[in-house]
Amino acid sequence: MKTIELKLGERSYDIHVESGLLKKIPSILADQNHGQKWIIISQYNLMELFGFDLMSKLKKEGFECDYITLPIGEAAKSMNEFSRAISQMIEMKCDRSTTILALGGGVVGDVAGFVASSFMRGIEYYQIPTTLLAMVDSSIGGKTGINIAEGKNLVGSIYQPQGVLIDPAILESLPREEVISGLGEVIKYGAIRDVEFLNNISEWLDDIDSFPFEKAVQRACEIKAEIVSLDEREDGLRKLLNFGHTVGHALEAHLGFGRIRHGEAVLLGMKCAGWISEQLGFLSPLENKSLNKIIDKLTLPNVSKVDPNTILSFVKKDKKVRNGILHFVVLDALGKGNTSELVSETLIMNSLKVIR
Numbered sequence: 535m536k537t538i539e540l541k542l543g544e545r546s547y548d549i550h551v552e553s554g555l556l557k558k559i560p561s562i563l564a565d566q567n568h569g570q571k572w573i574i575i576s577q578y579n580l581m582e583l584f585g586f587d588l589m590s591k592l593k594k595e596g597f598e599c600d601y602i603t604l605p606i607g608e609a610a611k612s613m614n615e616f617s618r619a620i621s622q623m624i625e626m627k628c629d630r631s632t633t634i635l636a637l638g639g640g641v642v643g644d645v646a647g648f649v650a651s652s653f654m655r656g657i658e659y660y661q662i663p664t665t666l667l668a669m670v671d672s673s674i675g676g677k678t679g680i681n682i683a684e685g686k687n688l689v690g691s692i693y694q695p696q697g698v699l700i701d702p703a704i705l706e707s708l709p710r711e712e713v714i715s716g717l718g719e720v721i722k723y724g725a726i727r728d729v730e731f732l733n734n735i736s737e738w739l740d741d742i743d744s745f746p747f748e749k750a751v752q753r754a755c756e757i758k759a760e761i762v763s764l765d766e767r768e769d770g771l772r773k774l775l776n777f778g779h780t781v782g783h784a785l786e787a788h789l790g791f792g793r794i795r796h797g798e799a800v801l802l803g804m805k806c807a808g809w810i811s812e813q814l815g816f817l818s819p820l821e822n823k824s825l826n827k828i829i830d831k832l833t834l835p836n837v838s839k840v841d842p843n844t845i846l847s848f849v850k851k852d853k854k855v856r857n858g859i860l861h862f863v864v865l866d867a868l869g870k871g872n873t874s875e876l877v878s879e880t881l882i883m884n885s886l887k888v889i890r
């Protein structure tokens with residue numbers, strides 16, 4: 535088992551990555567079981583796939599365990615579902631010693647983390663991510679949140695889990711296209727922080743059926759853990775994790791969430807950001823070509839019909855705009871991300887030509 539420490543002083547925690555780890559969760563958590571209630575927050579389909587089995591194994595080892603399900607999709611990230619989960623925990627007689635296990639993708643992790651951060655002013659929780667995106671990104675770093683009518687993730691907190699338990703073997707039971715699209719986030723880590731990893735990913739993509747997910751997840755988690763431990767509150771370095779996300783989020787918002795996968799939107803967004811980095815003289819044309827060659831090894835959706843003005847209107851609403859200034863993530867070189875305040879609206883509009 536690979537164990538990566540996310541160093542945050544007293545709030546440090548371990549990220550465990552190993553294929554087959556799901557079966558070992560009762561023994562990994564045994565030391566933390568002091569007779570409290572353990573609540574799995576998940577979705578019903580995931581309970582059927584993994585959760586009921588996990589719950590029975592935990593019970594066999596003496597854990598007092600119950601579960602709460604959320605609806606599928608973004609609908610779960612609502613004030614209603616948040617408050618329903620809290621009420622259910624009160625009915626289940628949970629208290630300040632209760633520990634939550636967030637079993638699911640980004641949506642489950644965000645809601646369960648927010649429930650943990652606010653139930654009785656904060657209780658302990660673990661992330662058990664079940665999608666590639668959640669394994670390499672959302673389960674690590676403590677971002678939690680829900681959506682309100684005015685926008686996504688406008689209510690939430692940064693509240694670190696006690697640990698992250700990752701079983702990459704889970705990916706084998708997921709739709710192939712879903713997993714492959716998630717590689718966008720993995721490529722991102724290589725692009726912003728580790729050119730050697732980026733080159734490895736490029737080689738691995740030549741034989742996608744043998745893609746070493748466990749190795750890739752481990753390295754991505756190491757990079758994310760390092761970045762979060764250096765900048766938990768996203769004052770500087772953590773912003774680099776938004777590489778490809780400015781245009782990516784705008785594409786998702788424009789096309790409608792669910793119409794384009796997040797990983798696919800990030801892949802397209804990275805192409806735009808690569809082009810912008812080259813135009814500004816940060817990234818050499820050769821390096822931008824290499825980045826595009828890697829991204830093009832994956833199947834990208836057709837976005838020829840997106841309207842640049844609509845994309846721009848979403849970019850302006852983005853959370854990366856602070857005090858009216860957009861902190862756009864660029865590449866100074868492959869493996870070296872940076873932020874720039876020089877990225878104009880025109881440049882963003884023009885960059886869309888590389889994906890349309």
Ligand code: GLY
Binds near residue numbers: 677768772
């Ligand atoms: N998903 C980006 C971050 O955790 O900062």
